[in-house]
Amino acid sequence: AAGVIQSPRHLIKEKRETATLKCYPIPRHDTVYWYQQGPGQDPQFLISFYEKMQSDKGSIPDRFSAQQFSDYHSELNMSSLELGDSALYFCASSGPKETQYFGPGTRLLVL
Amino acid sequence: AQSVSQHNHHVILSEAASLELGCNYSYGGTVNLFWYVQYPGQHLQLLLKYFSGDPLVKGIKGFEAEFIKSKFSFNLRKPSVQWSDTAEYFCALRTGGYNKLIFGAGTRLAVHP
Numbered sequence: 458a459a460g461v462i463q464s465p466r467h468l469i470k471e472k473r474e475t476a477t478l479k480c481y482p483i484p485r486h487d488t489v490y491w492y493q494q495g496p497g498q499d500p501q502f503l504i505s506f507y508e509k510m511q512s513d514k515g516s517i518p519d520r521f522s523a524q525q526f527s528d529y530h531s532e533l534n535m536s537s538l539e540l541g542d543s544a545l546y547f548c549a550s551s552g553p554k555e556t557q558y559f560g561p562g563t564r565l566l567v568l
Numbered sequence: 569a570q571s572v573s574q575h576n577h578h579v580i581l582s583e584a585a586s587l588e589l590g591c592n593y594s595y596g597g598t599v600n601l602f603w604y605v606q607y608p609g610q611h612l613q614l615l616l617k618y619f620s621g622d623p624l625v626k627g628i629k630g631f632e633a634e635f636i637k638s639k640f641s642f643n644l645r646k647p648s649v650q651w652s653d654t655a656e657y658f659c660a661l662r663t664g665g666y667n668k669l670i671f672g673a674g675t676r677l678a679v680h681p
Binding site for chain 1: 658
């Protein structure tokens with residue numbers, strides 16, 4: 458069965474640079490969620506989209522923005538990167554009131 | 569605010585031992601509850617979920633969990649663990665169909681052969 462696809466899988470950036478993470482949900486899933494998992498931490502919700510509209514917002518810094526496109530894929534844009542942004546970024550997708558299925562994550566390292 | 573508490577941060581067991589990981593949540597309304605597993609270097613995978621109905625739910629790989637509403641608990645169990653169960657286990661709560669997941673801090677399980 459098709460799963461959630463994330464790209465890139467690994468990303469190395471310098472401080473103050475920008476990064477764009479992409480998420481392709483499972484086909485026919487209309488909701489995308491972004492989570493950040495710091496080293497040794499539990500995943501923390503950042504933001505979600507339903508039918509291309511932002512549906513909920515968590516602890517997402519103002520330096521980050523995200524959107525969901527007409528084909529339901531989503532992008533997380535991160536600017537002015539800081540060392541503390543180094544983490545694993547997971548995308549999850551779900552259908553109507555269904556379980557969230559997670560992608561493999563993008564491991565971001567900020568130097 | 570909703571929250572999830574996992575009491576054991578690290579658990580070490582020998583193969584064939586029985587496992588029970590505690591999970592308690594804080595929320596007064598209807599909840600959906602999940603257990604996810606994260607193998608080393610991998611993404612979160614769904615073990616099992618509870619939406620409604622029979623409070624004893626069975627998941628993959630021989631895991632099961634019991635929802636006890638009066639205790640706000642959703643403990644994960646497995647009668648006999650294997651070395652391959654070494655992973656981190658996260659309990660998660662959702663308060664509505666499209667809502668975000670709220671995770672517990674996770675329990676790191678190490679199973680020795």
